[in-house]
Amino acid sequence: MTETASRRFFDVPPVWLVAALLLAWMQVRHFPMGLSFGPVWADLLGGLLVGGGVLLMSLAVMEMRRHQTSFHPHHDSARLVQSGIFSRSRNPIYLGDMMVLTGLILYWDAVLSLPLVPLFLWFLERRFVIPEENRLRRTFRMDYARYCEKVRRWV
Known part of the structure; x- marks a missing residue:
């Protein structure tokens, strides 16, 4: 595998999601600063967000497979998927990533890691969403x- 190919292989949103989750986990483990979201509501909301995020990502991947197109962010799409979950959001997989990150930050009580959420969103948009949209715009034009x-x- 060439250096560029291996870089692209590892430059995918799940890798960046794991990196953000590791930062949040390290923050709560080593620098909790005595901060907490509260006893029950953060665990419940966190669990709902993680479950919803995983469900959203699964629905999106199944819909893309049904249409026989790639869900890899650096590959060109064979078809413009507009059905299923894609009729509600143009980026359900990235939205699911955000929900998982937010949910685990809440569940872990990683209060100081909350700024990772908007930073991760900004990073996803710049690194993946905008380039993907540009490729789709060039490929599918008016559609x-x-x-x-x-x-x-x-949403």
Whole structure:
């Protein structure tokens, strides 16, 4: 595997999600600073967000497989998927990543890690969402423009 190919292989959102989760976990383990979200509500909301995020990602991957197109962020799409969960969000996998990160930060009581959420969103948009949208815009032209008018980027 060439250096560029291996870099692209590892430059995928799940790797960055794991990195952000490791930072949050290390923060709560080594620098909790006595901060907490509260006893029960953070665990419940955190669990719901993680479960919802995993469900969202699973629905998106199944829909993309059903349409026989790639869900790898650096590959060109064979088809513009607009059905299923993609009729509600143009980026359900990235939205699921955000939900998992937020949910685990809440569940772990990693209060000081909350700024990772908007930073991770900013990073996903710059590194993956905008380049993907540009490729889809070039490939599917008017179909993609109509899709963008109907469906929002996130929710």
